Amino acid sequence: MDWLQLAGQLAQVGLPSLGTLLGTTLGGPIGGGIGAAVGKGAAAAIGAALGVPATPQAISQAVQADPSGAQIKLAEIEAAAKLQMAELGDLANARQMQVGLAQATHxxxxxxxxxxxxxxxxxxxxxxxxxxxxxxxxxxxxxxxxxxxxxxxxxxxxxxxxxxxxxxxxxxxxxxxxxxxxxxxxxx
Known part of the structure; x- marks a missing residue:
């Protein structure tokens, strides 16, 4: 099992944002550099919440063993991940706007x-x-x-x-x- 497969499994139990975070940062297009660091941090938090190592196999087994319990434990992490993704998006938009104005000499x-x-x-x-x-x-x-x-x-x-x-x-x-x-x- 890899991170992309785990992302699909998390989406099936009702945690699509958390799955997307893991899938894109550890197994997808932004899997290097800062994306990997963020993904590893998310994986560590998920593993800790479930009481298992931060590997796709261990997390998958814990989710399969108790899908509703995992969903409850991971819902808080997903909410925090959504909030952080929104904050990062806002920050990127603000910086992009400021740079655009400066380049346009507005x-x-x-x-x-x-x-x-x-x-x-x-x-x-x-x-x-x-x-x-x-x-x-x-x-x-x-x-x-x-x-x-x-x-x-x-x-x-x-x-x-x-x-x-x-x-x-x-x-x-x-x-x-x-x-x-x-x-x-x-x-x-």
Missing amino acids: WTASMPAIVTLAILTAWALLTSALYFIPGEIPERVYQLLSQAYGAANLALGTAIAFWLGSSRSSQQKDAQISAILPTVVAKR
Whole structure:
């Protein structure tokens, strides 16, 4: 039994997305590099959930032994896989849109930089107003400034994450690349 056959078996018990993930990443068109790392991670999670080794044969036997129990155990993994695939698709679409705008030299291509500068300016002004203006600030004005400062801090954090890519999915991708890089380099 191979990963593609296991994908079909998982689809038959009502887990088509999980089957597709395993079939395409370990036995199909994106079976190398990052795809293989993702597929191996999914296979390990499936094996752990079923209490068997992460091999197509062991997983297949566990599913055949108790199809409804396997479906229940693996439904959560499939939901997480669907969510991750959707997040990766959204991320790819956003990056593709940004690159397309920059290549077309469209005026909106510079909007992230403009918004970031506006956020940074607002944050600097609010910081100055709260910390460096001498004298007593009326309570109502101080409360409004404090709320605006909090919002500016959140916006600045988001802008920094946009430019530096410190999102959860980016960190996971970096970890996966770091994990497979030695094997890829060793093969060359």
